[in-house]
Amino acid sequence: MPGRIAVSRASSDHEILTAVDAWVADHVPEPWRRASAEGGRDAIRRVRSRSEYEAWYPTFADSGLAVATWPVPYGGLDLTPDQSRVAEGVLARFNLGRLNPLGLNSAAPALFAFGTEEQRQRFLPPLVRNEEKWCQLLSEPGAGSDLASLATQAARDGDEWVLTGQKVWTTWAHVSDYAICLARTDPKAPKHKGLTYFVVDLHAPGVDVRPLRHIGGEIDFNEVFLDETRVPDNRRVGAVGEGWRVAGATLAGERQMVSGSGSGGVDRIGGSGVERVIRRARELGRHREPALRQRLMQLYSEERIRGWTNDRVRATILAGGTAGPAASIGKVHQGSLNQRIQLLAVDVVGPGALAWNGAPVSTIEEWAESLPFEVRGMLRSRANTIEGGTTEVNKNILGEKVLGLPREPDPWSGKPWDEVPRS
Ligand SMILES: Cc1cc2nc3c(=O)[nH]c(=O)nc-3n(C[C@H](O)[C@H](O)[C@H](O)COP(=O)(O)OP(=O)(O)OC[C@H]3O[C@@H](n4cnc5c(N)ncnc54)[C@H](O)[C@@H]3O)c2cc1C
Numbered sequence: 571m572p573g574r575i576a577v578s579r580a581s582s583d584h585e586i587l588t589a590v591d592a593w594v595a596d597h598v599p600e601p602w603r604r605a606s607a608e609g610g611r612d613a614i615r616r617v618r619s620r621s622e623y624e625a626w627y628p629t630f631a632d633s634g635l636a637v638a639t640w641p642v643p644y645g646g647l648d649l650t651p652d653q654s655r656v657a658e659g660v661l662a663r664f665n666l667g668r669l670n671p672l673g674l675n676s677a678a679p680a681l682f683a684f685g686t687e688e689q690r691q692r693f694l695p696p697l698v699r700n701e702e703k704w705c706q707l708l709s710e711p712g713a714g715s716d717l718a719s720l721a722t723q724a725a726r727d728g729d730e731w732v733l734t735g736q737k738v739w740t741t742w743a744h745v746s747d748y749a750i751c752l753a754r755t756d757p758k759a760p761k762h763k764g765l766t767y768f769v770v771d772l773h774a775p776g777v778d779v780r781p782l783r784h785i786g787g788e789i790d791f792n793e794v795f796l797d798e799t800r801v802p803d804n805r806r807v808g809a810v811g812e813g814w815r816v817a818g819a820t821l822a823g824e825r826q827m828v829s830g831s832g833s834g835g836v837d838r839i840g841g842s843g844v845e846r847v848i849r850r851a852r853e854l855g856r857h858r859e860p861a862l863r864q865r866l867m868q869l870y871s872e873e874r875i876r877g878w879t880n881d882r883v884r885a886t887i888l889a890g891g892t893a894g895p896a897a898s899i900g901k902v903h904q905g906s907l908n909q910r911i912q913l914l915a916v917d918v919v920g921p922g923a924l925a926w927n928g929a930p931v932s933t934i935e936e937w938a939e940s941l942p943f944e945v946r947g948m949l950r951s952r953a954n955t956i957e958g959g960t961t962e963v964n965k966n967i968l969g970e971k972v973l974g975l976p977r978e979p980d981p982w983s984g985k986p987w988d989e990v991p992r993s
Contacts, residue, residue, distance in 0.1 A: 573632030577647060583656045586649075590635065590660040597629050598664050611665040612846075624700065627669050631699040635661060636668055644690055645698035651885070672742065673697040673704035677750050679819040680767065684808035693748070693769065706820065707737040707751035707770060707794055712993050714739075715963045717752070718761045718814060719992055722796060724753035724768065729803050731755075731768065733776075733796045741957075743779045743792040746772055750820060751796075752813050757988040764987055765813030769805040776800070786949035787938030821959070841912040841947020844870045850944075851918045862918065869911050876900075876907055895971045898964040905955040912948040919944050 577589045594603070605613040630636050631645060638654040640646025649657065668674055678697060681690050696702040713720035722735025733753050743749065749770045756764035772779065776799035781789040808816040848866055851857040857866075880900060886892075916923040923944050931937045941949075955961040969975040982990040 571632070571634075571642070573629065574634045574642075575647070577649065577653075577657075579648060579650060579653070581653070583653070586653055586656045587660060590657045593633055593635070594660060594664065597633065598666075599626065602664060606663050606665075610663070614665045623667075624669065628699045628701070630666055636666075637674070637698050640694075640698075644694035655885075669700040670697055670703055672706055672746075673700075673702075676706050676820045677704045677748070677769075680750060680807055680816050683819045684767070684812075684816045686804070688804065689769070689807065702747040703742065703745055705740050705743045705746040705749045705772075707740055707743075707749045707796075708817070708820075709739045710736060711738050715960060717817070718765065719987070719990070720752060720754065720765070721992070722751070722753045723757070724755045724766060724801070726755070726803075727800075731766075731801045731803065731806070733768070733770065733799045733801055735796050737794040737796070739782075739791050739957075740779075740794045741791045743772065743794050744781050744789060748772060749794075750807070751801075752817055754987065755810055755813075758986045759811065760984050761987045761990065762814045763811055765817070766810050767807045767813040767816040768801050769807060770796070770799065770801055771805075774799055774801075783934065784950070785952060786941060786946050787934045841908065841915060841944070841951055844873045844911055844914075847911065847915045847918055850915065854918065854920075856918060865914055865917075869907070869914060872907055873911070876903060879903075895968060898959075898967045898971075901958055902961050902964045902968070905961055908954050909951045912944070912951040915944040916948045923948075 575589050575593050577586050581589070601617050602614050605617045609616075634642070634645065634647035635657055637644075637646045638649045638657055639651055640648070642648050647654075674697070678694060681693060685693075693702070697704060707722075708717055708720070710720045710722060720735075722733060722737065724731045724733045726732075731753075733751070735753065737751075740749070749772055751768045751770045752765050753768060754764050755766040758764070770777070772794075776797040778795040778797065780793045780795070782791055782793060784790050844866065848857065848870070851862060851866060856862055883897065883900060919942065923942050929940060931940055938946075959967075966978060970977055
């Protein structure tokens with residue numbers, strides 16, 4: 571395959587190191603390499619814009635290194651987890667974050683575990699190259715934590731399904747091409763049993779994507795209306811009525827992404843890491859204040875522990891295991907940790923972090939643009955304990971699956987979905 575680096579399971583670690591080094595020298599743009607050598611990952615961020623990185627990204631994907639453990643036909647190199655770590659050791663210096671995180675962390679695990687060979691060949695290579703972007707149509711106005719109670723209907727019509735309903739909080743739907751979607755195919759079955767999992771083309775007739783603004787004024791998520799949207803049966807993932815099981819692969823992947831242990835290159839959702847906050851405290855001469863130092867040190871330690879825990883989860887996954895409940899532990903910890911870091915960042919800046927700096931603005935875009943970096947991060951981080959499953963719900967999962975506590979009582983368990991009261 572063009573651009574693919576010539577390594578395989580038969581390669582020694584030394585051969586992998588040599589091949590990846592050579593690939594970096596030939597393909598990673600020279601200013602990024604120089605910045606990495608002079609100032610590490612932060613320096614790269616300064617010389618590399620997001621659009622530049624996106625334009626270059628297919629080169630990275632074509633090398634196979636973006637998903638090195640995946641089989642070759644889907645865009646990987648079929649390396650073992652240990653071999654992939656050797657390659658990652660070289661790449662880490664250049665901060666090559668994986669694009670299309672919901673594709674990689676949510677859609678791909680479901681396609682690997684339950685998709686057909688035809689679906690994998692059709693969808694995975696363009697997903698890896700970030701040529702087709704993905705989002706997930708799961709939550710609805712009346713179904714978030716209790717996702718299995720969702721009401722979007724899918725009715726069979728020959729070789730197609732007709733989907734009608736409303737989804738909400740759909741991150742990146744306004745820039746996506748495809749979505750994974752959970753819909754109800756049997757309202758007479760108990761709620762978990764009557765669901766089926768589909769791949770929906772967001773450019774198909776009947777799909778209406780309406781952007782929503784979050785508290786920081788930016789557009790990240792959307793409401794999506796499906797009005798008799800037709801989905802061919804060959805875009806169904808898994809068996810009819812098995813959607814909840816397929817969604818299991820998706821949801822663990824999303825929790826890993828939000829906890830920072832997933833493959834999306836998203837280490838933190840909203841704001842900066844503690845090291846940057848420490849640098850800012852130094853710039854402002856506040857790093858000698860004892861109370862502030864104590865908070866900085868505590869969060870720095872916690873962030874390091876979070877990073878090591880994420881490394882452990884990644885290693886388990888690379889070794890062929892599953893994240894399991896560890897994804898929920900990471901999700902609960904990362905959500906609150908990031909919120910505390912961003913609040914500290916605002917405290918360090920003090921009055922300079924006022925959300926409105928007095929300059930006149932006439933549109934919400936101008937206001938969002940005018941927000942200090944720290945305020946933007948702090949506002950965005952408020953969602954960390956909600957997105958990917960709320961902290962309360964993840965604690966329920968931990969209570970039941972890790973601590974073995976009794977399940978939450980459900981008086982409607984086993985009853986047909988259409989007889990159960992809904993919000
Ligand atoms: C930034 C952001 C991005 C998102 N992106 C997506 C996306 O791309 N795709 C998608 O499908 N969804 C997305 N979501 C939706 C997200 O998954 C839901 O918001 C979340 O699961 C909570 O559902 P809800 O908002 O309906 O709240 P509800 O389920 O109505 O919960 C309300 C409150 O009740 C608590 N609660 C509910 N049930 C229990 C219980 N059993 N025990 C204890 N407490 C409980 C909750 O913790 C919460 O505090 C996103 C949300 C956010 C904030």
